[in-house]
Amino acid sequence: MDTIAPNIGAAFKAARLGHFRDAAAFHGYRQVYDRAMADLPAPSATLDVPTDFGTVRAYRFGPADGVPLLLLPGRTAAAPMWExxxxxxxxxxxxxxxxxxxEPGLSVQTRPLTSGEDQAAWLASLIDGLPEPELHVLGLSIGGWSAVNLAVRRPAGVRSLVLLEPAATFGGITWKVVIVSLGSVLPMPRAVRRRLLSWISGGADASEDDPVAALIAAGMRDFTAxxxxxxxxxxxxxxGIELPTLVIIGGRSxxxxxxxxxxxxRRLLRHGTVELWPEASHAVNGEFPERVDTTVNAFLAKAEATPA
Structure with missing residues (x-):
């Protein structure tokens, strides 16, 4: 059972904290979240890590040894999106x-985030709160921006960066993304929201029969950031980024x-490996999971073989 109470209700809006609209919205979201989590491998540990800006829900998977990889999800997504x-x-x-x-999920915000420095500070605090002295950081979409923002402002403890389709990082946001983002702030029919999710995912089926699609849709509907x-x-x-960095960009993004x-x-990252995958969309991790995993694992092994 969770020991950290979620933010629920309008009082948190006045405090500029991310929150669920009401208790029914949270319970509905939690059902969808648990359904998506059930498709993941069983975590070896579930942690609630305190930071100056709130408590971070973290799940640990895989073997006990090795330099860990920290996964940062995209906007309105959460840990289950890495299925x-x-x-x-x-x-x-x-x-x-x-x-x-x-963002939607089981992390609980307790202090407003007002700047890029705040965004880097809570992530650096999370890294300090994990038992390993250093780790690799992989971010998708806004998670990619978060990884770069961390590397620019608080790089201590970070061994390398992996950026999958990082948003607001190497290229300007398009008008298409502005339209998609309206689905997270304006009420709209479920069918319209599904079409927006499909659009950003390169035409993939965004039916809520898919647990991850349902999770993202629920976050857009039930949570206010x-x-x-x-x-x-x-x-x-x-x-100025001194870390080995892998960037994967979808040609259909x-x-x-x-x-x-x-x-x-390619022009700016002094230690960068940049790949443009012509057939991939913004949802590259789900479209080409085996290729992503193989490419990332090879990059991490090379980064660890190179003296820091």
Whole structure:
């Protein structure tokens, strides 16, 4: 049973904290969350890690030894979204999957997030609260932005970065993403929300019969976030990243101009490996799970073989 009470109700809106609309919304979301979690491998540990901005729900998978990999999900998603990747990524190393503070999930925000520095601070505090001295960080979409923001502001304890379709990082957000984002702030019919999710996922079936699609849709419907707009990293900030960095960009992505984003990443990342996958959309982790797992595992092994 959870020991941390969720944020529920309008009082948290006034406090600028992420929250569920009401008790019924939370219980409905929790049912969908638990259904999606049931498709994951059994975690070896479930942790609630305190930070200055709230408590982070983290799940540990995989073997006991090795440099762990920390997974940061996309917007309105949570730890269960990694169902397609966990078995492959946790085969040879520990993996932590978390719910982001301020987003739908079982992490509980207690202090407003007002800047990129705040976003980096809670993530750095989480890393400090985990038992291992260092780890790799992999982020998808806004999780990719979070990983870069961390590397720019609080890189201690981070061994390498893996960025899958990072949003607001190497290319400007497109008008298409603005339309999709309205699904998380405006009431709209379920069918419309499903079409928006399918659009950003390259035409994939976004039926709520799929547990992960249902989880994202429930987060959009039942949770209200109060987060600062992501600030694009400058050329100088990206060029200053000293960590080995793998970037995978989908050629069919609608969140940025893929070729331009890949070019900027190649030009600025001094220790970067940048791959543009022409057939992939923004949902690259679910479209090509085996290829993602193989590519990421090879990159991590190489990063660990290279002296820090």
């Amino acid at each position: 397609a990747n966990l078995a492959g990524l946790a085969r040879s190393r520990p993996v932590y999957a978390i719910d982001l503070i301020g 109060s987060l600062p707009r992501p600030v694009y990293p400058t050329d100088e900030q990206l060029a 609608i969140i940025h101009a893929p070729a331009k984003a890949a070019e900027r990443a």
